[in-house]
Amino acid sequence: MHFFRSPLTRAFTLLLFVLLFGTLGFYFIETDYSLFDALYLSVITLSTVGYGEVRELSTSGRSFAIFFILLGFMIVAIAFRFIVEHLALGWSVKSWKQKKNRGMINELNEHTIVCGFGRNGRQAVKRLKKHQQPFVVVETNEELIAENEKDLLFYKGSALSDEVLEAVGIKRAKNLICALPDDADNLFVVLSARQLNKDIVIVSRVSEERNQTKLALAGANHVIMPDKIGGDYMAALLTVPDLIHFLSALDWWQEETSPNVEELKLNAIPQKFQNKSLAEMELRKHTNCNVIGYRDAKGKQYINPDAHMVLESEGKLIILGTRDAIKKLNQMFQLD
Known part of the structure; x- marks a missing residue:
């Protein structure tokens, strides 16, 4: 039934039905009409082009033609509505959405x-x-x-x-x-x-x-x-459950006091804080954040870096802190 959900499919189905109805009607009522003659008469009647009859219709044939014209007019009107619906709500909306998306992607x-x-x-x-x-x-x-x-x-x-x-x-x-x-x-x-x-x-x-x-x-x-x-995570939950629960808690900002791990690019902070040591920056004092890792410009990693190590501007810090502490850190370095 998914086939008939398309307005365009419904429109062509209705047109095919009325055309088939007219063709069979003229064919059986007018005994001297061939199947092609009946089809031709049905098409010119539906399209209202007025080319004339193939041969003169009998009284029964004219009566059927009147009924067929009225029925055909209603069905063509309904089919036309489905076609307009397909063009207006299908093609136009989709085209507009695609154009809008392309514009957003280009930006x-x-x-x-x-x-x-x-x-x-x-x-x-x-x-x-x-x-x-x-x-x-x-x-x-x-x-x-x-x-x-x-x-x-x-x-x-x-x-x-x-x-x-x-x-x-x-x-x-x-x-x-x-x-x-x-x-x-x-x-x-x-x-x-x-x-x-x-x-x-x-x-x-x-x-x-x-x-x-x-x-x-x-x-x-x-x-x-x-x-x-x-698989590793499931096994770790059984072997070191407390560690896994702690590390999992670092990942989500659930409450103001929940711990979180953030990455800080040193070239993104104000110039006055660059190429200085942790002791000079006084992160712990001003934000309550803890620096648990440092990666220099060459990719070398330091766990719990020394407070007096000078941090390169192209390096990165790994920061541990509560949600509130991370907000203070962002404010201190104007990262909001």
């Missing part, structure tokens, strides 16, 4: 492209929204798009196409998440994305462990195996 810069809106894609989008990161989702499933397009920016198409990747701004994008269910598809997207943007950071999911190396060689910066992570 994106340094954004994240999420390929696939399955379970992993949804979770990635939820996290991006939480951190207020700009993103666009590439998805082929119209039902998924219709259910979520009010809150999210979608582009309908296959991420396997270079044209689609270019349409969502792959050359301007900062990150790409491959969350397609098939490893081969993810591999193809990674290869294409890396060719189109040499600097983009690519995170790809993988289902089979043997495909992890292939995705990395294809250009993925990070390869994630959700099933492996899920």
Whole structure:
């Protein structure tokens, strides 16, 4: 029954029905009419072109013609309504939405492209929204798009196409998440994305462990195996439950006092705080935040860095603090 949900399908079904009705009616009433003659008479009667009858109609034939004209007029009117509905509510609205989405996508810069809106894609989008990161989702499933397009920016198409990747701004994008269910598809997207943007950071999911190396060689910066992570997490809940509960609590801002871990880019803070030590910055004193990690410009990581270490402006700090403390940190460094 999904076939008849389209207004255009209903319109053509009605027109076909009335045409078939007229053809059979004239054919059986006018015994000297061939099937083609009956069809021809039905068409010119419905279209009101007035070419004239093939042969003169009998009284029964004229009576049927009167009934057919009245019936045909009503059905054509209904069919015309369905066609207008299809054009106005289908083509026009979709075209307007697509044009609006293209405009929003063209305005994106340094954004994240999420390929696939399955379970992993949804979770990635939820996290991006939480951190207020700009993103666009590439998805082929119209039902998924219709259910979520009010809150999210979608582009309908296959991420396997270079044209689609270019349409969502792959050359301007900062990150790409491959969350397609098939490893081969993810591999193809990674290869294409890396060719189109040499600097983009690519995170790809993988289902089979043997495909992890292939995705990395294809250009993925990070390869994630959700099933492996899920299994490790379940086992950890049994072996070190308190540690896991504590680490899980760091991830969500549930209350003002709940702990949270944030990443701070030192080149984003005011100049007067750059290239200074933790002791000089006095983070703990002013915000109650704790610095639990530091990564310098070369990628070297320091756990619980020394308070007198001079921090490079291209480095990053890993900050632990409550929601209120993180807000104070943002205020101190004018990051709001």
